[in-house]
Amino acid sequence: MKTKVIVDTDTGVDDAMGCALALRSPELDVVAFTSVFGNVSVELTTENTAYLMEVFGREDIPLAKGAGRGLVGNPNYSPFVHGDDGVGNAGFDKPKTIKPTRESAAELTIALARAHPGEITYIALGPLTNLALALAIDPELPKYLPRVVWMGGAVYVPGNVTPVAEADAWHDPEGAQMVLQQAGWQVDMVGLDVTDDTILEEKDLKRLQAGGAEARYIAAMMPFYMNFYSKKLGRYACAAHSALTVAVVAEPAIIAASEQLPIQVELRGTFTRGMTVADRRTNASNGQEREWTQTPLTNVLTDVDRPRFREMFLQRLGV
Incomplete structure (x- = not known):
């Protein structure tokens, strides 16, 4: 039986990869896309997601526009990573047929979770603001929405926007803290610990460029993203953060190892705001209890x- 998923995205080059994979995974039934600020403004992430849905012929799926900023502070975007348009300055058209629903992302999430109690997995590819807002509206949401899979955070590796903070946690630490501290649902963190070195190479780009329309759509936005990553990696390649996050939901056998940890998100630190802090102490390692x-x-x-x-x-x- 297919897993019903809501995909929350701040599209975003790697987010587009993740959304595309969700639509092409037979194990998944995408019941909604929701947009959120992050890599670019929520207006652009909504447009980018709508255009992607049109490329893949999925006008049947609802798209809800979400939060344009975190619970605290003002948004900071990453045009140097994802391009001014969020999709590698690829020059795509504006969406022609798909418009966002009247319901907000938070409202649609609540409605779908209550309509399909216990059946939906929430895949968060950006800041957790929309889910935090849904939780504020409906504190009983975890009774109906059993699993959250989040592309965010970092425990064992450095951050990517500060020395210790990963981008999606840093964009809205308060939202992330609300979600992670809420008992009642399972949260899987697909963070930089596994995504930062999950790489697509130049040869993979060439395969996509030689593929069909959908593959070429993804390929068109990747060069800008690869140029950014080449400075970090020392070769023409890029990380596939969000695509990996979708993949582990579609095909759980891709997960090779995980650890259950209590995590708090730093909200006030001068140098550590947005850090996902795990208590990794155990009796076996050093005699200290968590x-x-x-x-x-x-x-x-x-x-x-x-x-x-x-x-x-x-x-x-398709390649």
Whole structure:
């Protein structure tokens, strides 16, 4: 039976990869897309997601516009990573047929979760603001929405926007804290611990460029993103953060290792705001018990089968 998913996205080059993979994964039934600020403004992420849905012929799926800023502070965008348009300055047209619903992302999430109690997995590819707002509206939401899979955070590796903070946690630390501290649902963190070195290479780009219309659509936005990553990686390649996050929902065997940890999100630190802080102490390692005994455990992915993911992604895009 297919897994029903809501995909919340701040599209975003790697987010587009993730949305595309969700639509081409036979294990998943995408019941809604929701947009959120992050890589670019929520107006652009909504347009980008609508255009992607048109490319893939999925006008039947509702798209709800979400939050344009985090719960605290003003948004900061990443045009140097994803382009001014959020999709690698690829020059795509504006969407022609798909318009966002009257319901907000938070309202649509609540309505769908209540209509399909216990059946939906929420895949968050950006800041957790929309889900935090839904939780504020409906505190009973975890009774109906059992699982959240979040592309965000970092435990064992450095951050990517500050020395310690990953981008989607940093964009809205208060929203992330609300979601991670809420008992009642399972949260899987697909963070930089596994995504930062899950790489698509130049040869993979060439396969996409030689593919059909959908593959070429993804390929058109990748060069800008690869140029950014080439400075970090020392070769023409890029990380596939969001695509990996969708992949582990569609094909759980890609997960090679994970660890259940209590996590708090730093909200006030001068140098550490947005850091996802895990209490990794155990009796076995150093004789100290964890102090955060009332903190819900988050399932932190620590290793994945990268070759399996890469081939899955390419094959499902038809190349």
